[in-house]
Amino acid sequence: MLRNSIESSVLNKTLTNSIILTTFNDFSNWARLSSLWPLLYGTSCCFIEFASLIGSRFDFDRYGLVPRSSPRQADLIITAGTVTMKMAPSLVRLYEQMPEPKYVIAMGACTITGGMFSTDSYTTVRGVDKLIPVDIYLPGCPPKPEAIIDAIIKLRKKNSSRDI
Numbered sequence: 001m002l003r004n005s006i007e008s009s010v011l012n013k014t015l016t017n018s019i020i021l022t023t024f025n026d027f028s029n030w031a032r033l034s035s036l037w038p039l040l041y042g043t044s045c046c047f048i049e050f051a052s053l054i055g056s057r058f059d060f061d062r063y064g065l066v067p068r069s070s071p072r073q074a075d076l077i078i079t080a081g082t083v084t085m086k087m088a089p090s091l092v093r094l095y096e097q098m099p100e101p102k103y104v105i106a107m108g109a110c111t112i113t114g115g116m117f118s119t120d121s122y123t124t125v126r127g128v129d130k131l132i133p134v135d136i137y138l139p140g141c142p143p144k145p146e147a148i149i150d151a152i153i154k155l156r157k158k159n160s161s162r163d164i
Contacts, residue, residue, distance in 0.1 A: 040092065063149070063152060084125065
């Protein structure tokens with residue numbers, strides 16, 4: 001009898017501490033923000049900075065970011081580095097294969113404006129936003145890993161208030 005009452009009181013405390021009241025919209029926003037999966041896509045020196053986030057010093061995983069190699073499993077693409085005309089159709093195809101909702105961070109001067117290659121080269125895309133819609137622009141040559149984390153935090157804040 002005593003054992004059942006103890007188990008009952010533990011069960012009641014557990015149930016009362018486990019109930020969360022929220023709206024479906026808030027719950028889905030929380031779930032989306034806690035599980036951004038970036039696509040590993042990079043072409044030059046900016047990708048080296050992006051790849052350093054995966055290591056233990058910056059610990060990309062603590063933000064819920066699990067790098068993926070398939071666009072069908074990713075919902076965030078961080079375009080890092082120079083995009084050429086030859087690579088443009090492949091980048092657009094990768095973006096189109098990503099499931100909704102999908103987000104884009106343009107990382108580095110070469111991705112945003114063509115960088116130092118845009119004046120002399122006819123093969124450089126002068127801004128990735130001419131190919132795919134960009135959510136966050138991350139300037140720098142190359143941006144530091146801390147700036148990438150800051151851009152991801154800004155993307156999470158931007159998307160936290162979206163309606164379904």
